[in-house]
Amino acid sequence: MTGSPVPVIDLGLWREGDAAARSRIAARVDEALQEAGFLLVTGHGVDPELPARIREAARAFFRLPAEAKRPYAVSVGGRGWLGPGAEANSYAEGTASPPDLKESWSCAAQDPTGIASVDAEWFRPNVWPAQTPRLGPLAERYLARMRALCDELLELLAVALTLPEDHFTRHTGHPTWGFNLNWYPGTQTVGPPLPGQFRIGAHTDFGTVTVLDREPGAGGLQIHTDSGGWQDAPYDPAALTVNIGDLLARWTGDRWRAGRHRVLPPPADAPAEELVSLVYFYECDAHTRVESLPAPLGRVRHEPVDSHVYLRAKLDAITVP
Numbered sequence: 001m002t003g004s005p006v007p008v009i010d011l012g013l014w015r016e017g018d019a020a021a022r023s024r025i026a027a028r029v030d031e032a033l034q035e036a037g038f039l040l041v042t043g044h045g046v047d048p049e050l051p052a053r054i055r056e057a058a059r060a061f062f063r064l065p066a067e068a069k070r071p072y073a074v075s076v077g078g079r080g081w082l083g084p085g086a087e088a089n090s091y092a093e094g095t096a097s098p099p100d101l102k103e104s105w106s107c108a109a110q111d112p113t114g115i116a117s118v119d120a121e122w123f124r125p126n127v128w129p130a131q132t133p134r135l136g137p138l139a140e141r142y143l144a145r146m147r148a149l150c151d152e153l154l155e156l157l158a159v160a161l162t163l164p165e166d167h168f169t170r171h172t173g174h175p176t177w178g179f180n181l182n183w184y185p186g187t188q189t190v191g192p193p194l195p196g197q198f199r200i201g202a203h204t205d206f207g208t209v210t211v212l213d214r215e216p217g218a219g220g221l222q223i224h225t226d227s228g229g230w231q232d233a234p235y236d237p238a239a240l241t242v243n244i245g246d247l248l249a250r251w252t253g254d255r256w257r258a259g260r261h262r263v264l265p266p267p268a269d270a271p272a273e274e275l276v277s278l279v280y281f282y283e284c285d286a287h288t289r290v291e292s293l294p295a296p297l298g299r300v301r302h303e304p305v306d307s308h309v310y311l312r313a314k315l316d317a318i319t320v321p
Contacts, residue, residue: 004234005036005225012043014156026160030256033160033244036225037204037259040239041153041211046145048238051213054142054181055276057135062103062183062276064131069103072129076319077178077312079107079127084190085320090201092317098197099320101190101265105129105181107139113174118286122176122308142278143179146211150177150282153209153242161252161297168208168251171284176308177207178281184219184263186272193265204258205245206314207283212241214277218267224260233261246314247283247307251290253298283311 007028014025032039061069066083074080076087082104090097107126112119128136151169158167184199199219214221214235221233221241233241243259266273284290288307292298 005032005228006038006040006223006234007032008040008042008236008239009156010043011041011045011152011156015043022159026156029156029160033157033256035227035257036223037244037249037257038223038233038261039242040234040236041242042236042239044145044149044240046142046149046213046240050138050142051278054135054138054278055215057132057138058105058181058183058276059274061105061129061132061135062185068131069129072127074106077106077108077315079110079124080105081129082106082180087318088201088320089203089318090198092203092206092314095202097201098194100201101184101193101197101199102263103183103185105135105183106178107143108178109176111174113286115286121312122286139179139181143177143280146179146280146282147175147177149211149240150209150280153211154282157209157244157248161255161293163293163297168248168284171288172282174285176283176286176311178283180277180279180281182277182279184217184266184273184275184277186270186274187266188272190266198265199263200261202260202262203318204249204260205243205281206247206311207245207281208248208251209282210243210245210259211280211282212243212277214241215275217273217275218270219264219273220275222262222264224262230262245281247290247305247310250292250302250305253292253294253302254300255293255297283307 072081085099154168155165216235249258291304292302
């Protein structure tokens with residue numbers, strides 16, 4: 001993407017750089033999140049072999065016959081297998097579309113808070129498929145790194161807003177999060193796309209920050225900006241793709257935009273293309289009161305929301321009945 005609005009941010013330089021270097025990084029982050037809501041992040045500390053091993057284990061599960069996967073079937077927000085037709089992400093924007101052309105293995109935060117009503121909804125035990133016993137341990141290693149990385153990102157974002165470093169992380173002492181392994185099979189599995197059907201329809205994510213480890217493909221990720229419309233997302237094999245979600249955009253009073261994106265359907269010239277994405281959705285402590293930053297930082301003063309009432313409504317919106 002020529003002249004991409006998505007910069008590459010080196011977290012190593014952020015950690016170790018002098019004041020001038022950190023100031024430049026913070027300013028570039030602020031600029032990018034105002035325009036596109038996306039960053040590419042290097043220096044993230046993820047072992048490059050780990051996502052590859054997770055993909056290998058995930059593909060072994062997804063390629064099983066449907067009857068082997070069906071015992072793990074759940075609805076959106078559950079822990080297990082989201083089968084074909086379970087989601088239509090464009091409904092989060094109020095746009096009707098056919099279901100997304102994907103399957104997912106989904107898990108989420110599970111360490112209980114001790115508050116029964118919160119734990120029953122947001123901190124249930126995770127499930128892993130017995131047919132691929134390596135998947136759970138590999139994913140747990142990855143998830144531990146994602147939790148630490150997201151808090152580091154939120155500290156950087158606070159500094160980019162000239163706020164105290166813990167402005168957001170003071171609300172992530174016991175956060176909720178979600179993790180999807182998304183499988184995008186080719187047309188031999190999903191059939192030809194219907195009009196308006198995507199691997200994932202156009203939407204913004206719902207939480208604070210999302211961290212994506214993706215494979216490049218012709219039927220891959222696109223991002224939307226006001227100036228450029230839909231464009232293929234930039235890709236760097238050493239980088240993770242980071243975007244902010246609706247809650248964080250509201251928190252900033254719409255100074256920053258939630259990163260709008262979609263995943264293209266299997267391409268006609270590469271119908272067998274198969275991709276697997278690792279998507280970590282970070283949120284905040286259950287029932288955090290999210291209030292917009294006042295001017296001059298914030299631009300729109302939204303009514304305060306309960307973070308998890310808001311998140312539940314979004315999850316319900318994308319669930320295909």
